[in-house]
Amino acid sequence: MSVDDAVDQVTQLKKMAALFHALADPTRLLILEHLLTGEHKVKELTEHLGLAQSTVSAHLACLREIDLVSVRTQGRASLYSRTESPQLSLILAQAVELASVTGSEHHWHEEHPNQPEEV
């Protein structure tokens, strides 16, 4: 393995870490789950989460940086929606399974057309 390859690997590991970091927060996971019902305005998310608007905006900015959500401006509102990504859906589905090993599993209503929820 050359040195350049090692540098690239570090870069890749950092990217992966950043991705996982974006997912390492219950609030952001809840946002991603809620966005399964379609795009939502920031205010709607704020009411749904019961958090301050600035807090929600910060979480959305975090998700936006990793390109997990997309924004669409309409008038004064910013409509957020999940970015299409089979990889992310798979990651979340597997994480649900791992987290459901113990305790009553709460079904993340993800669209996974292949495997019919075998727990």
Next chain:
Amino acid sequence: MSVDDAVDQVTQLKKMAALFHALADPTRLLILEHLLTGEHKVKELTEHLGLAQSTVSAHLACLREIDLVSVRTQGRASLYSRTESPQLSLILAQAVELASVTGSEHHWHEEHPNQPEEV
């Protein structure tokens, strides 16, 4: 949805967040990758990572709490190995793909018998 279900969902979200948090660090990802070559003593990991022994031990404790690695004591050494988990392997494989979208992809030598690295 009842209130109890909501509480369970919060619990599940916290578990998922904890899992992702364990993966949200380049050093821990590097440890998991290195453990693909088999079990390793703490000192070996310390030399491989170039970090202090206490630091490595802390990372291993973090991975152990989420049950991503297993320990096997042998003499004075603690042999660490990755816990068997198809879900985790899938998560890491998908994360590699997502992180490889831009830049030269560095192939995480994961054992994924199904899909032959379609980037």
Next chain:
DNA sequence: CGCTATCATCGTTAGATGGCGATGATAATG
């Protein structure tokens, strides 16, 4: 029984982070 090697844990420190209110920017409305 000393001595060394290996690892876990503790205490500390510098930096990151989630939360909030306040402020600024922008667009619809009158």
Next chain:
DNA sequence: CATTATCATCGCCATCTAACGATGATAGCG
């Protein structure tokens, strides 16, 4: 233009965390 609604950004604070050195615990060795 003035006002209001919506959202992003800033500053602040409490908390967390990754890194380290130092210390303690345990197992092999002479």
